[in-house]
Amino acid sequence: MGDYKVPELSEFTEIPALQDGSMSHSSPFVAGPEYQEPLGFPGELVEDWHDKAIGRFGDLLTKSRALRVYLDSCVRCGACTDKCHYFLGTGDPKNMPVARQDLMRKVYRRHFTFAGKWLPWLVGAEDLTEEVLDDWYSYFHQCSQCRRCSVYCPYGIDTAEISMAARDIMDHIGKGQKYCNEIIAKVHTVGNNLGLKGPALANTLEGLEEDIEDETGVKVRLPLDEKGADILLVTPSADFFAEPHVDGLMGYAKVFHQAGVSWTISSYASEAANFAMFIGSYEQMREVALRIRKAALDLGVKRLVFGECGHAWRVAYSFLNTLAGPWDFLDQNYPIPQHICEFTNDLIEQGALKFDKSANDHMTLTFHDSCNVARATRMGNKPGGQFEIPRAIARAVCNNFVDMAPETIREGTYCCGGGGGLLTDDLMELRVKGAKPRMDALNQVVQNDGVTHMIAICAICKSQFSKVFPEYGMEMDQVVSLHQLVGNAIILDGQETDGEINDETEDGAAPAETEE
């Protein structure tokens, strides 16, 4: 991956001077035939890739109003130029959202507009040459589809839509991305991103039940494939094995237990993530989503609850009804689907959960709004519930909570740097640099307010921060799950009182993580 310098943090994220081409070397591994073909894409770059690409481009223009309108409407006002975390972290001008769009727009103009056909030099129209294709591959994999730029564009132009379309075109000519396509194929065959099979999953869940019992003395179940359960929990598979995700899963289990509901995980649909969104494929996304429908039908559940994950919640909240609905066989008295935070918050509001907030007193917390949750979904029944509900939960279970600078949270939140199918080791430099704006804001509250931990409600955010925190001189376990805090503080009926509860043995436990 070569050498790169970890950016130095600053009080405010400054707009860097342009460094043309500084990230042109960054591109993810190309998918080989073994990852392309299972998805029905050509195994390698096809002979007539240019014509195929333009053909697919034309198809998409008739299928997606967003693509058409966004390619036409940009006035090059520049309002979005300083809004992308990848630009702020790298200074590469092609990471400015409008410049990223222009990589596609110039080809659009050349082939699909009057002006670009006749006066290409005037409107910057260009042919899709091999160089342009390389730029596409590189820079459309430097966009995490976080939608921050779309908030600030006067026409709502969403670069995420453009990146998705570009990736779809590239998939169709045999130039797909290994990381995403490998994972999607795994979901189609095994049911989750990790390729975790049923028996392994059962083992894991049993282990977690034991952990909770050791910790609290209460038998809390984590059921798998239980027919007739009321609730199907669909959660990112990272929740089954890695810190801090797994602590979040134990948190959900405790909430379900305390609420007295019957619930289950499905081994068939053991994945909330839907990486097909990242490659802009409606068909693939639908196929993955239909697994959830089938699992819900087979298990005969009445409700659908999603665990903590950003893009998964986008697919669930915004797309699931479209992709795999109608959900008329579920109980219509509950939101379909429902976010675990909505579930927990409802119980808190009803006063149905008891907490010992002091269990989290060894931490001072702040909350990272995940880009997809913030700008592509909602929680609760009021706009902006996606900001208020997680914070309400955090405040209900912790005594020490502070927010980061207002322009870096809520709808203006910065992506963690690893979203959009970029959470792969072959893009480490991009991920580290792209995290800079978030790290700047976090560093401020660490310095000024003594923040020790940051809460995330997204599997990608959690994995990304675990990896990049050390690069910036922090500990990997300074990122925590929201339901990990809930799990720490919740008082289960019949739980052995205080004392030495909360004793999770963690690898290289940071001092902050040991109990008081």
Add this chain to the structure above:
Amino acid sequence: MAVLTAIFTAGFYAATAWLVYGLARKIVQYWRTPAPLKIPTMPAPLNTGGVAMRLAREVVLFESLFKSNKWIWLFGWMFHVALLLAMLRHLRYFTEPVWTWVVLVQPFGTYAGFAMLAGLGALWFRRIFVERIRYISGPSDHLMLVLLLAITASGLAMRYVARTDIVALKSFILGLIRFDWQPMPADPILMAHLALVIALMAVFPFSKLLHAPGLFFSPGRNQADSAREKRHLAPWAAKLEAGGE
């Protein structure tokens, strides 16, 4: 004289037809192209009424741009409001008798020209001197500003430097509307002004000026946040569903 009149008369008719055709074509295209998924930029309004308000705030106040960059907002907003006033003021050349409210707008319209000049100038200054915006600007972006500046400047010149024969101009324009063609006054500044306006009308539907209809069709701004409540399905996706499964 007759040739001049013929050229401008034909020019205006052609430009108008072109503008209407081009815009209609685009609007129909946007209208017909489905948005397969719910992608409003959140937080978004929950219903159509809320969406109408959101769009109104974008159109009238440039809400998102205000959040984004105060300078671009200031100059851009100033230019657009001034343009609107100036255009309203021009209605007096198209109506006989002149509508009362157009008479009332008149004094503001006069100063609007200067505000347009200032807004456009500032935007061009930024385009040239702010590194990021220079990077994304192409020839057409500069030319568009030049075109608008030239229209504004020639208009102001006719009011403050070399007054044109307004009575003759008005009879020319009313003649166009009533298909009772009158001579076009042979004032070089006026000729330049009108020729540039014809050019602007001609490029409108084939340029970034499409941002005007584009805003109303932007799924990020015109969709309501109601995905859980109402199933949204594009026609092509319904076909896919019927075929597969």
